[in-house]
Amino acid sequence: MSLGDPRPLLLEGAPEEQAPLPEVIDHVALARLYGEPLFQLPADLYIPPDALEVFLEAFEGPLDLLLYLIRKQNFNILDIPMAAVTRQYLSYVDEIRSRNLELAAEYLLMAAMLIEIKSRMLLPPKKVAEGQEPEDPRAELVRRLLEYEQMKLAATRLSEVPQFGRDFLRAQVYVEQALKPRLPDVELADIQQAWADILRRAKLVQHHKISREELSVREHMSIVLKKLQGRRFAPFEDLFDSAKGVPVLVVTLIALLELAKETLVEITQAEAYAPIYVRLAFTTGTPS
Structure with missing residues (x-):
């Protein structure tokens, strides 16, 4: 340790004691407890592992995640590179499995579908009649992604429409009537x-008398x-x-x-x- 080091010297083997706080405190308090500043966390304070979580992206389902991965990397949705997309998708599923098993169930089902499509693409295509193209294993997935994207865009446009209670409120004006009471109309x-x-x-x-x-x-x-x-x-x-x-x-x-x-x-x-x-x-x- 250099002579210019401002840290206090400690004897070898001696326990390090915490220096008492000065009467005039100029530190930044971590929190306030009953109005008093708290500069140190209690020794017996338990903080759960998942007390603080930061979600950078929120997805509404497996199709939403797939569409995000495809659009983020500018993949052609009609020619999806299944290997890259499946690898990125499985990394996200592994992340949420450790946190929310019930939420991961739906994503695992889509992961199994992606692996099946990838496996079918590795197999030789089935023989078809002359003049017809072989069936693309990704066709059903592409159709579902396109339909989901259309519905998502429509929902976004609907959410941009001004809504009562969110974007505007109904104006209510009270006009004092004259003191003269208004009698109701006779129906x-x-x-x-x-x-x-x-x-x-x-x-x-x-009377029973008949007369004209x-x-x-x-x-x-x-x-x-x-x-x-x-x-x-x-x-x-x-x-x-x-x-x-x-x-x-x-x-x-x-x-x-x-x-x-x-x-x-x-x-x-x-x-x-x-x-x-x-x-x-x-x-x-x-x-x-």
């Missing part, structure tokens, strides 16, 4: 239901308007006089619909399935 089914209730009550007080009476729609329109005069709202049922029989009720309903058609009255409802009210459209009136 035809609501009027039909109210009319059915009126007919049901009318049949309870109907000419009824005027215009006259009953005037009667309905008179009933609404001076009232803010009138229940739908109050506009009908069940004691006068079904013909009068029918004419009153037609008169009410004509008034609504001519926008002389408004038919309103506070909420769904709530009672129906009628009021004059051209004046607010006063509460009755």
Whole structure:
């Protein structure tokens, strides 16, 4: 050891003792434990062998690996050099067998197929009829690789399409409505239901006297308007006089619909399935 060596001198045979850390620590901490810097790993710390793994390439299956090996080395996919590809493929399979045996099962099946194709290429070709080319043992593998590559390219193009939740979000804007409550529109089914209730009550007080009476729609329109005069709202049922029989009720309903058609009255409802009210459209009136 030279005189300029900054390391401390140790006596031969004496155990090397760890120098205590200074009070002011200027080292780089390996980690923090409960907020305190940790400059040395604990002696009893167990780190599993596979705690840290780095995967440079991720393949989705044997065909993906084969396609990667072929495209990386610019091999002609229609004329695959089976010896080189099989050798590289088996080296990758040997690597994953030591880490994940279940994952290697699918790759081992493809390795057996590659070895079979390579063996068939070493044998003399089968005799075929004149004018026909002998069957290439790689034909089925090439067909599967081309189909897989087409599907992979299609999946890549689909993944480039903007997707909701990944590339963009739906904009939501809340617009505060006016403080004036908006009454729901009265549907035809609501009027039909109210009319059915009126007919049901009318049949309870109907008379068996048969008579012919000419009824005027215009006259009953005037009667309905008179009933609404001076009232803010009138229940739908109050506009009908069940004691006068079904013909009068029918004419009153037609008169009410004509008034609504001519926008002389408004038919309103506070909420769904709530009672129906009628009021004059051209004046607010006063509460009755």
